[in-house]
Amino acid sequence: MKKQRFFSIVLTALLIQTISARQITVGTNREYTSISVAVSGADAGDTLFVLAGLYKEAGLVIDRPLTLLAEKGAVIDGQFHGHIIDIQSDSVVVKGFIVQNVKKSYTKDFAAIHTYKSKHFVIKNNTLRNVHFGILIEKSKYGIIRKNAVIGEAVKEASSGNGIHCWHSTHLQISENHIQQMRDGIYFEFVNDSKITGNISLNNVRYGLHFMFSNDNRYTKNRFENNGAGVAVMFSARINMLNNYFGLNWGSASYGLLLKEINDAEIIGNTFYKNTIGINADGANRIIFTGNIFDNNGWAIRFLGACYNNKIINNNFLHNALDISYKGKMNGNLFDRNYWSEYTGYDLNKDNIGDVPYRPVKLFSYIVNQTPETIILLRSLFVDIINFSEKVSPIMTPDNLKDNRPRMKPMENNDKS
Amino acid sequence: MFKILKYSFMDLMRSRWSYVYFLFYLVLGFVLFFLNSNTTKAVITLMNVIILLTPLIGTIFGVMYFYSSREFTELLLAQPLKRSTIFAGQYLGVSFSLSMSLVFGIGIPFVLYGIFTSSAIWDFTTLLFIGAFLTFIFVALSFNIALLFNDKIKGFGFSILLWLFLAVVYDGLFLLSLLIFDDYPLDKLALGATLFNPIDLSRILILLKLDISALLGYTGAVFQKFFGTPLGMMVSFALLSVWVILPVVIMLFQTRKKDF
């Protein structure tokens, strides 16, 4: 409902403007050969149609509500000075450009497209190349960022910028973008009530998606692959994480999803495939994990620090080296009706629920937590023996940490699309 | 030497135990593949079997063969043959026949299952390769033990102990020392300790094939750097070769001074 209303407001606003607006064409042998000159000559509500060609523009400030449309092949080259397109007004649309060559700085964050205190902006179908930051959103609201591609060549964290960086903003919609090889794919700091949907974030040096101090957000059906770490959610509340794919975040201390100081989140229907750690939870409380698939990870879930009152229900744990490990206190967490591929119990009454509880924390994972180097003994006979003896008579692992109703077969109703 | 190899090999090939061993792997392979759709899991189960069973069988067969072929050996020793020729031939005969049981026993079900079209072909090949390596290592070790003890019972006892030590006790001590010296940087110690046990080394090599390298890397850069690079792989395989060559050399040296 909220989304629809927002759209209608934007549409009405655009409609009102276009009625009275002119269309200005920018290109060689045209009235305007420079976009910045065209902008300064345009009135609020005008549309600038930019023909194919190379435009050398540094600091293209858009200070009035304008629509910038690009013909295929229109390239804006920032020549390594500061921001390239700098949106400082409401209701600006930037569509279809190739924007390239942003100045790299260690002290200032320069971006290909920058918004500041803007409402109802639309950034769509742009391709950003050789940039420091891709899209930088500051103190803005009700923006749409859709189907853009940000292709970086980041190698080190310190010298690189983020793909889509949002700060002190609300009500953003970020969807179907493709971001690769930046520092963070998408970064949220003090951003609330926003949606991140259907993006692909690959090969980023740090995180595929990064939340800091951002509440009430939802991200759905995104794909995070081969990043330094998939998604980091830190110091945020009420985040919904649905039907995402976290894969191949495969490196030392790498993970699919990091939860740090997170409360009241929902993690539903996600797939974690071949990550060193599927979910790394540190200070995570009242989180619902359900319908997720943990497949071939080093650890499926690691709980560090205090994690209370989480519910882990109806998930599939498939062939992870270690299912669950924990450090610190683990009170009030519930494991129920999950499928564990390592489960060896029986089901006499054929109700598809194992008759013996499953203990997902093995003695070995406890040892690895104490002394990480011991991981080198993974799958050795001695470790199997101590795990078995611990299974028979638990001494080190907490008695209450178990799944009383483990499934005999994996769940199949996961929505992986 | 090849004549001796041939006769030892043929002698073993017609023994009942070779068939039992071969059939065991055959059945295991079929069970793993036709009851289990997941190749990763099959390879992991197979890994556990291979890194424990091939050393055990290699040790027992080696000792058994050595003692039971004593007469044959004496017959050969009276012929104009070099001692090293005789023992190297017997050693290779035993090692090859066991490796063949392993490779064909597991290979046949895998091939029938369509391994050549599967992406797991390399994991699988490494697995068999390492299994063969372990066979060669442990047959050499067992020959050494058999040469050391004229008493069959003692020889068997020590071989089993050796296997038990390398397969279980070593890792126990290893784990214990890691826990005790927790406060010190341990990665190099752990790495070293792994390299000195062929079973551990083989286990790590297979785990690396199964993409657990990053999991090892979790503990620190040393593992990652070592095992994650082609150099590390080469060093590991070189060490496995040392584990074959060294016992063989010692064995041949021992035979020079042995009375029959």
Added chain:
Amino acid sequence: MIKVKTLHKKYGPVEVLKGVDITFKKGKITAILGPNGSGKTTLMKSILGLVVPQSGSIFIEEKNILGQWDYRSQISYVPQIANFPGNLKVIELIQMIQDIRPGALHHKRLIETFKLKPFLDKKLAALSGGTRQKVNLVLAFMFETPLIILDEPMAGLDPVALILLKDLIAGEKAKGKTILITTHIITLVEEIADKLVFLLDGTVYFYGRVNELKEKTGQINLEKAIAAVLKGTYV
């Protein structure tokens, strides 16, 4: 000619050969006698290279053979206990030895002589001790070598086979071969041996012709002469 010089051999703490010095003459049959544990077999095995002596040296035709192996092509050896790989057939064993050591000449004739034909397709494990010993003899005598070493070759043989063996040995001697033999059958020694070595406690107690031992002990009978030697030392 085989020359053994100050040969010492210990098995652990047990000293079996304590400086044996002896020369076996070419073209003669020498019997090696001695009580159990006197070092007869050890001496023979040292010559064959099966046992590695601590010190001393052995020359065959002026060549030191310790640590060598190719000289064994000059030797036929009948071991004391005829144990063979049990799951081989007789014919396979014979063929295998021929394969490993080329140059066998007389196997067909020997198989005839010892009437082994019916046993050729039997597994060695299924043979009686005597038959096995016959196979043992075939394996040794099928080669044409200047030196023959026989360690208790009569064990388990029936009287008929024993006569065949005696003929065989006589035949080999006629070809001018050097033959070493240990046995407990004294009459055989008297019958065929040219010379006699008596080992006692790891040393050569006596070396000479059979008659010389009789004279030395003052006995007419070789058996008694030997008994006298043993008594003399044990008292």
